[in-house]
Amino acid sequence: MDTNQFLTLNNGKKMPIIGIGTWQASDEEIETAVDAALEAGYRHIDTAPRYGNEQAIGKVLKRWLDAGKVKREELFIVTKLPVIANSPSDVDPIIRKSLADLQLDYVDMFLIHTPFTVVTNEDGSIKRDEEGLMIPDLTTNHAATWIEMEKLVANGLAKSIGVSNFDKEQVARLLKNCKIRPANNQIEHHVYLQQRDLVEFCKAEGIAITAYSPLGSKGIANVNASVGIKRDLPDLMDIPEVKEIAAAHGKTPAQVLLRWIVDTGCIAIPKSTNPERLRQNLNVFDFKLTEEEVAKL
Numbered sequence: 001m002d003t004n005q006f007l008t009l010n011n012g013k014k015m016p017i018i019g020i021g022t023w024q025a026s027d028e029e030i031e032t033a034v035d036a037a038l039e040a041g042y043r044h045i046d047t048a049p050r051y052g053n054e055q056a057i058g059k060v061l062k063r064w065l066d067a068g069k070v071k072r073e074e075l076f077i078v079t080k081l082p083v084i085a086n087s088p089s090d091v092d093p094i095i096r097k098s099l100a101d102l103q104l105d106y107v108d109m110f111l112i113h114t115p116f117t118v119v120t121n122e123d124g125s126i127k128r129d130e131e132g133l134m135i136p137d138l139t140t141n142h143a144a145t146w147i148e149m150e151k152l153v154a155n156g157l158a159k160s161i162g163v164s165n166f167d168k169e170q171v172a173r174l175l176k177n178c179k180i181r182p183a184n185n186q187i188e189h190h191v192y193l194q195q196r197d198l199v200e201f202c203k204a205e206g207i208a209i210t211a212y213s214p215l216g217s218k219g220i221a222n223v224n225a226s227v228g229i230k231r232d233l234p235d236l237m238d239i240p241e242v243k244e245i246a247a248a249h250g251k252t253p254a255q256v257l258l259r260w261i262v263d264t265g266c267i268a269i270p271k272s273t274n275p276e277r278l279r280q281n282l283n284v285f286d287f288k289l290t291e292e293e294v295a296k297l
Contacts, residue, residue, distance in 0.1 A: 005285050007267055009183040010206040013108070013160050016076050017262055018282050019044030021212055021271035027056035033273040034060045038070065040279045046186075046212075046269045047102075048080040048113055049094065054101035062103045077102065078109040078186075078210075080164060081149075084126065086117035086140055091148035095157050110149065110158035111186055115170045116140050142170060143177040150180045160184065162208075168201045175205060186210040186269075188217055191260060191297050192236060203265060211261050214268040215254055241296050249287045252280055259284045260297050 006014040020037045022030055022045065030053045034045060038060070045061075047054055061077075064070045079098045081091060095110055117137040119127040127135050152158040162184030163171065174182060185202050189195055189211035199209050216236040236242065237253035246256045254270070258281060261268040270281045289297075 005262075007208055007265075009160055009208055010181055011160055011183055013183070015109070015160075015184070015208065015267060016042075016044035017267050018042070018258065018284065019046050019076070019078070019210075019267065019269040020278070021269040022047045022053055022057065023051050023212075023271060025053065025271070025273055027053060029273045030056045031060055033278070035063075036275040037278050038064055040275070040282055042278070042282060043070070043074050044076040044078070044267075044269070046078045046210075049082045049098060050080070050084075050113065054079065054098055058101050058103040072104075076108040077104060078111065079107050080111040080113035081145070083114045083116070083118050083134075084120050084124070086112065086114070086137075086145055088141075088144045088148045091145060091152065092157075095152055099157065106156055107158050109160045109162060109184055110152055111162045111164045111184065112142070112145060112149065112166075113164050115142065115163070115166045142174055146174055146178055150178070153180055162186070168198050171198075171202060171205070171207065181205070182207050184208045184210055184267075186212055188213050189261070189266060190214050190216060190236060191239070191242070191257060192216065192234060199264070199266065208267060209265075210267040210269060212269055214261050214270050215257050245289065245293050245296070248293075249289075251284075251287060255280060255284050256289070259287065259289055260294065263289045263294055 005017045007017055008014055020042050034057055047057055065072060081094055085094055117140045119135040119137050121127050129135055149161045153161060160183040161180060162182045164186035166185055171185060185207050187195060190213060202209050217233060236257055242253045242256050246253045258268050258270060262284060272278050272281060
């Protein structure tokens, strides 16, 4: 199994094509999962302050680094500027807190988690309206925040910078005002939500796409449901075409869904806390979908 597959970013840095997502898991689950992921060969780990697990991930990374089981330059660690703190003055203190929690001197990628900021209550929780929807802070200024993001690269705190959940117009606005182009746009991307226009636009601009929820977005649906928004989402691994292609290659449906991401030139960060599924999710480089199969999906 070849676990050393990379995509070269617009700044020349190499980003592993398959990483592990870490949203919606307890500290204990995350420590076990990240340890198992590193054992399986993962070197790309995606986190965020909003996930509440950076300290747990930091413990595992320190153990591996101190034991000499992995070198820092072999890792690719991604974290983000949270939705409650998107102003220019938030950038430096937020990344320094993340670095302290992760027990690292720098991250390989720092993203603006959302193209909007939300209003918070006095206790720091997200403020919601009568319908349960988050209240946006309309003073959010991407260009001003991006200037501070660029300083992180100059100061050695982040090797690369990018965005997450940005649409085509928002990415284009940044490109008109930046000195350092975004290296990455992390978006929900899978066969049921392909976002082709956005993906192709970013590729044309040299911005790599990372697909979160590449096996489907039940976790996001659960969050939506908690505030009264219903999303009727299919089980992607039960789609007949996916199962048919999996049988043809002797692979699991999940491996086919991930290979589709790879074959369309994107990065994927599937989340799992199961050691066997972690290994399976990484084992997608020994087969390739045909053009017909890609078109079918």
